Amino acid sequence: MKVAILSESEADEAAIRILIDAVLGYQTETAQLPPLRSRGWPSVRNILPSVLKFLHYQTDTDAFVLIVDSDDSAVHSAEHERPSNQQPDCRLCQLRAITADVTGTLRPVPYRNDLKLAIGVAVPAIEAWYQCGVNRQVSELAWTRKLQGQPCSYTRRSLKQAAYGTDRPSIEIETSYALQAATRLAGDLALLMQLFPAGFGALIRDVQAW
Numbered sequence: 082m083k084v085a086i087l088s089e090s091e092a093d094e095a096a097i098r099i100l101i102d103a104v105l106g107y108q109t110e111t112a113q114l115p116p117l118r119s120r121g122w123p124s125v126r127n128i129l130p131s132v133l134k135f136l137h138y139q140t141d142t143d144a145f146v147l148i149v150d151s152d153d154s155a156v157h158s159a160e161h162e163r164p165s166n167q168q169p170d171c172r173l174c175q176l177r178a179i180t181a182d183v184t185g186t187l188r189p190v191p192y193r194n195d196l197k198l199a200i201g202v203a204v205p206a207i208e209a210w211y212q213c214g215v216n217r218q219v220s221e222l223a224w225t226r227k228l229q230g231q232p233c234s235y236t237r238r239s240l241k242q243a244a245y246g247t248d249r250p251s252i253e254i255e256t257s258y259a260l261q262a263a264t265r266l267a268g269d270l271a272l273l274m275q276l277f278p279a280g281f282g283a284l285i286r287d288v289q290a291w
């Protein structure tokens with residue numbers, strides 16, 4: 082299966098593939114993305130329609146995985162899943178709305194199956210997933226409480242510090258750490274699901290439905 086992965090850093094994309102492969106139980110092949118100038122939010126949101134069209138019309142990619150950081154936006158919850166209750170300040174809801182709009186307009190291509198999709202949001206950043214099993218205080222619940230004004234023992238910056246030893250890591254340091262963390266987490270996906278049920282859970286439920 083050819084799977085294209087887009088996230089805010091190429092280092093994270095290699096790590097995410099390890100997690101996706103662990104869920105599927107086999108190794109996926111990499112698939113090409115169109116050239117991208119920037120991978121941060123809101124660039125990812127803005128280029129998403131053209132990425133989906135590129136993959137559908139110009140490649141034989143089977144599936145597309147998209148992961149963004151939530152930063153300080155609202156954390157997705159079961160309430161958002163109710164009909165017509167997508168929340169504009171939730172990135173998962175926003176990305177789902179965009180993909181639904183775009184895929185609804187794609188013309189069928191002969192011999193091409195529909196592109197499979199999986200969307201996840203790392204709360205507040207992917208380094209929080211990497212801290213899973215290392216720092217038990219890091220979770221979606223802890224961050225949701227922080228957004229509600231309660232004390233929290235970590236920040237986005239401290240998560241980066243804890244992961245890489247600096248909040249401005251080189252791509253080599255970032256990649257090496259991300260791969261190491263993903264390899265460890267691939268052996269305990271249940272814990273990652275438990276501590277990050279909305280943003281990581283959504284991703285995994287999408288993949289399991291492929």
Ligand SMILES: [Zn+2]
Binds near residue numbers: 157167168173175
């Ligand atoms: Zn939502």
